[in-house]
Amino acid sequence: MRQMLKAFVIVSFFATSCGNGGDLPSRVTFTEHVAPVLYNNCTICHRPGGSAHFSLVSYEDAHKYGDANAYVTRQRIMPPWPADPHYSEFVGQRVLSEHDIALLEKWVKDGMLRGPADKLPLEPAYPVGSDIGTPDMRIAIQPYTLAGESPDKFLLVKVPFELPSDTFASLVEFIPGHHNIVHHVNGDMVKYAEGKKADVFAGERIVDMAADTATLLEAYKKLSLPNDDGSYPVLQKSVVNYLPGVFGQRYPDGIGGYRLTRKGAFLLNDLHYGFNNGAAVTDSSYINIFFSPVPPDRPVKEFQLGTIGVSKVEPDMMIQPNAVKRVWSRYTVPFDISILTVNPHMHLLGQSFKGYALAPGGDTIRLISIPRWDFNWQYFYTFKKMVKVPKGSTIVAEGVYDNTKQNLNNPFSPPRLVTDQNGSMKATDEMFQFIITYLPYRDGDEQISLERK
Ligand code: HEC
Structure with a gap:
């Protein structure tokens, strides 16, 4: 129908x-x-x-x-x-x-x-070296050689740095060496407190999670991520992300941005190289940092509904074979917030996704609708102006999964029971998440444009 x-x-x-x-x-x-x-x-x-x-x-x-x-x-x-x-x-x-x-x-x-x-119009000038301008600092990522005829690779990569002093940055940008093999990147930042780590450059730089069959903690040790006393440094989430065609987002001064500790590292949780059906190729990607004169006065905060989030998936994430299943998750915000970005997340069985907020007065605040889910294109969508969601509103995320054989992306034939395995990242398990980045609301936020400068 x-x-x-x-x-x-x-x-x-x-x-x-x-x-x-x-x-x-x-x-x-x-x-x-x-x-x-x-x-x-x-x-x-x-x-x-x-x-x-x-x-x-x-x-x-x-x-x-x-x-x-x-x-x-x-x-x-x-x-x-x-x-x-x-x-x-x-x-x-x-x-x-x-x-x-x-x-x-x-x-x-x-x-x-x-x-x-x-x-014939002039061909557009494509960005070179950076998508948005001239960076203040560039850090090379250890080159990686993808063998010829090799399957997808998911790498855990450490990119250490040492600065003269703590420094503010407005944006950290990932630039792929080879656009056509780097599929996506999702990365955090490790912040070492003064005196906690003598050598940030120690340890390995790259761990191939599939080949090394390491647990995450073992991998962190290989990369020498822990402090010298074995405790763990602070990890700031989602600092550096990349998807083809998506440019980095620099917010107006004072909003967002990062404090880089003198010693630190970027941790790419997921440097995804697509399968390589050609000859061996060596990728030399790098990271650009844009400094900022002002401290992140209003740091961006984040929460997520659904799998391992602030609100559970209802009724559950048991997606039976040959069934189309609807799930949802609801979370009531305890204070006024200004939403900057939304990121719906599902895997291969996803069919559609919708996110909105029900305000206490009864209004519906539209956030996002994805009528036809596409596993390959999972953006962090940035609103043109921040969206105010008042205290007491219920944010609702709704998802539909298609576990029939009509779903051409179904990883199993015949279809099998698929669950979320408590937050497994494997594409053949499922996930239902609605990730929201926000600021505590201030008067006038709705007026501030987030369009690129
Ligand atoms: C953000 C990057 C991006 C943009 C923008 C984009 N494409 Fe694509 N397109 C891709 C990728 C990636 C593929 C997958 C195949 C590949 O790897 O080349 C693809 C595949 C295709 C295909 C093949 C579809 C198939 O059946 O495999 C066509 C045709 C196509 N694009 C046309 C277009 C047209 C026309 C536009 C503009 C109106 C456009 N694309 C804009 C990235 C893009």
């Missing part, structure tokens, strides 16, 4: 856009109409050396993928932006207009014409 409804909506959209086709040029060409759409929305990833494995820069490239482009844009699979832009809006969202989609379709129908050469 849902599928039929979706098909109907798509068809009726299409009918409307054809109905007022007066908007569309009588002859759609590459140089005049298609290249601007591709350069504005696609070539940041689809270019030589980009994160996608094929380019859409030249006429020949676009011609080769003409049908596919029309299809994936109409289905809103590309550009990858799983959140429904009609439900809520975020910084940096890449969403094509109906007009752009209709242009890509009509181009195919018109025979994929090249168009006048002098109309």
Whole structure:
């Protein structure tokens, strides 16, 4: 039924856009109409050396993928932006207009014409070395060689540093060496108190969790993370993250940012290299740090609903084979908060996700809706302006899992019982989490723009 409804909506959209086709040029060409759409929305990833494995820069490239482009844009699979832009809006969202989609379709129908050469727009200037500016400091990550024909790798990586003194930073940015093999990164920061660690550079830099079959604690010891007396230093979560096509987020002065202790390390929990079906390749990724003159007066705080979070998953995370299961989690906020970002998290059985808050007065505050879950694109979505959620509101996260064989991402055939194993990160176990970063509310927060400067 849902599928039929979706098909109907798509068809009726299409009918409307054809109905007022007066908007569309009588002859759609590459140089005049298609290249601007591709350069504005696609070539940041689809270019030589980009994160996608094929380019859409030249006429020949676009011609080769003409049908596919029309299809994936109409289905809103590309550009990858799983959140429904009609439900809520975020910084940096890449969403094509109906007009752009209709242009890509009509181009195919018109025979994929090249168009006048002098109309071809300049290819955009892609960021080099940093996505947002000139960093104050750069730290190389120990290069890693991915063997030819090797499966996905999930590495635990330590990136130590020593500074002249404690330093404030507004942003820590991860830049992949090879865009097309670095899949994603999620990393924290280790902060050593003065006198607790003599040599931050001791120990190994990289542990391959799968190959070394180490427990997390053993891996931490290999990396020499503990203080010299064996106790553990402070870990600040989610300081450095990377997903293709997503730029680092620098908040207005005083909001967010970090205090880097004189001695410290970044700990990439999850440096994920995609499977490599080519020859061996060595990746030299690095970390950029942007200093800040002001201390993080309002540090960003975080909580999460669901699996290992502040509120339990209801009714439970037993996802029976051949079933579609709905779960939810609710958390009532004890004081006014200003939400900066939301990050829905599920694994391969995810089908849809919705997050919203019910205010004490009865209003619904929309946070995010993902009508069609996509495991590959799990962003931290940043609101254009902070969203106030007043004390006593209940934040609700709802998820639907599809454990039938119709789910093409189902890791098991035939389907099996899947559970959350108390927070296992393995993609074949499930998770249900709604991660929220926020500040304690201050007057006027709703007015502060978080758009990139
Ligand atoms: C954020 C990066 C990103 C952006 C932006 C992006 N793509 Fe993609 N695209 C990918 C990745 C990654 C894949 C997966 C295949 C691969 O690794 O190349 C993909 C796959 C595709 C595919 C193949 C789908 C299939 O069936 O395998 C098409 C066609 C495509 N993109 C077209 C587009 C078009 C057209 C746009 C712009 C309107 C666009 N993409 C924007 C990253 C991106």
